[in-house]
Amino acid sequence: xxxxxxxxxxxxxxxxxxxxxxxxxxxxxxxxxxxxxxxxxxxxxxxxxxxxxxxxxxxxxxxxxxxxxxxxxxxxxxxxxxxxxxxxxxxxxxxxxxxxxxxxxxxxxxxxxxxxxxxxxxxxxxxxxxxxxxxxxxxxxxxxxxxxxxxxxxxxxxxxxxxxxxxxxxxxxxxxxxxxxxxxxxxxxxxxxxxxxxxxxxxxxxxxxxxxxxxxxxxxxxxxxxxxxxxxxxxxxxxxxxxxxxxxxxxxxxxxxxxxxxxxxxxxxxxxxxxxxxxxxxxxxxxxxxxxxxxxxxxxxxxxxxxxxxxxxxxxxxxxxxxxxxxxxxxxxxxxxxxxxxxxxxxxxxxxxxxxxxxxxxxxxxxxxxxxx
Numbered sequence: 001x002x003x004x005x006x007x008x009x010x011x012x013x014x015x016x017x018x019x020x021x022x023x024x025x026x027x028x029x030x031x032x033x034x035x036x037x038x039x040x041x042x043x044x045x046x047x048x049x050x051x052x053x054x055x056x057x058x059x060x061x062x063x064x065x066x067x068x069x070x071x072x073x074x075x076x077x078x079x080x081x082x083x084x085x086x087x088x089x090x091x092x093x094x095x096x097x098x099x100x101x102x103x104x105x106x107x108x109x110x111x112x113x114x115x116x117x118x119x120x121x122x123x124x125x126x127x128x129x130x131x132x133x134x135x136x137x138x139x140x141x142x143x144x145x146x147x148x149x150x151x152x153x154x155x156x157x158x159x160x161x162x163x164x165x166x167x168x169x170x171x172x173x174x175x176x177x178x179x180x181x182x183x184x185x186x187x188x189x190x191x192x193x194x195x196x197x198x199x200x201x202x203x204x205x206x207x208x209x210x211x212x213x214x215x216x217x218x219x220x221x222x223x224x225x226x227x228x229x230x231x232x233x234x235x236x237x238x239x240x241x242x243x244x245x246x247x248x249x250x251x252x253x254x255x256x257x258x259x260x261x262x263x264x265x266x267x268x269x270x271x272x273x274x275x276x277x278x279x280x281x282x283x284x285x286x287x288x289x290x291x292x293x294x295x296x297x298x299x300x301x302x303x304x305x306x307x308x309x310x311x312x313x314x315x316x317x318x319x320x321x322x323x324x325x326x327x328x329x330x331x332x333x334x335x336x337x338x339x340x341x342x343x344x345x346x347x348x349x350x351x352x353x354x355x356x357x358x359x360x361x362x363x364x365x366x367x368x369x370x371x372x373x
Contacts, residue, residue: 122164155176160188182237
């Protein structure tokens with residue numbers, strides 16, 4: 001299984017972000033750590049027969065936590081669950097809140113993978129979306145990460161931000177290549193009820209045009225491929241053997257446990273989600289009750305749709321024999337017309353019983369997946 005822990009605190013929320021996060025406060029953080037430890041005690045018996053191979057601490061901004069939080073949390077995790085020998089242990093950090101002391105703590109806690117929120121190295125772009133960092137913050141963070149000998153380093157980059165261009169995105173990617181083993185390049189999602197959405201609606205900002213985003217994405221893909229990175233999933237590129245094992249578990253349909261506010265879990269074909277309200281989460285935990293807000297058992301149709309969607313996000317694609325066996329359904333026959341149309345448009349390949357999206361058409365993946373669902 002995979003273990004995810006949500007840290008819902010930020011120094012400042014970025015204008016494009018709609019994740020569950022809250023302003024900082026040492027008192028809040030201490031209460032939250034206490035609640036997380038209690039939640040672990042509440043669930044550990046349910047998962048006593050499971051072995052975990054990845055841990056991912058995400059947010060929010062885990063690097064804003066006070067010193068000792070991560071060490072204490074990791075000690076509780078390792079004493080409560082069973083883990084594989086070579087567990088992949090990731091923490092998300094922002095350049096402006098990363099310090100040498102925190103990296104020392106992370107190393108002693110067993111963390112072996114750093115995921116750095118870069119997004120862009122253009123200060124004008126960062127400022128326009130309210131991101132609380134500068135290019136210099138990124139340079140400082142990378143120096144510290146290298147100084148403390150973290151060998152597995154991811155950088156997140158967003159394609160399509162206002163005031164950005166293909167040139168500025170490629171400059172960011174090219175700079176990051178020698179400093180990283182993994183790069184996640186995401187297309188900008190403009191979410192309603194965010195400051196960015198309002199600024200675009202009011203004409204104060206303009207995102208990169210869609211055709212330029214597609215062209216930029218293809219250039220990013222080519223640049224990373226030429227640098228020895230493998231595009232093993234739509235938005236994820238890695239050097240050989242540095243794929244993110246944690247995220248691969250989501251894409252291959254493995255079970256995962258989420259702890260903390262708004263964390264999602266998937267176990268025994270049931271999907272469930274914790275409360276996204278801070279006070280509600282704390283109240284339930286303090287009453288020795290699991291803070292689950294929603295849960296559903298997946299129908300066969302939902303399982304089929306997820307299998308198709310998640311498989312086609314990856315380089316390996318959809319294994320037709322596996323699909324037929326799992327769902328007692330003939331994939332090629334049941335989707336004969338859709339497959340014929342997609343092949344005619346030169347969007348997909350079928351080789352060795354695997355259906356994949358052509359690498360040059362990966363930016364059309366959503367439409368292709370919908371056609372096959």
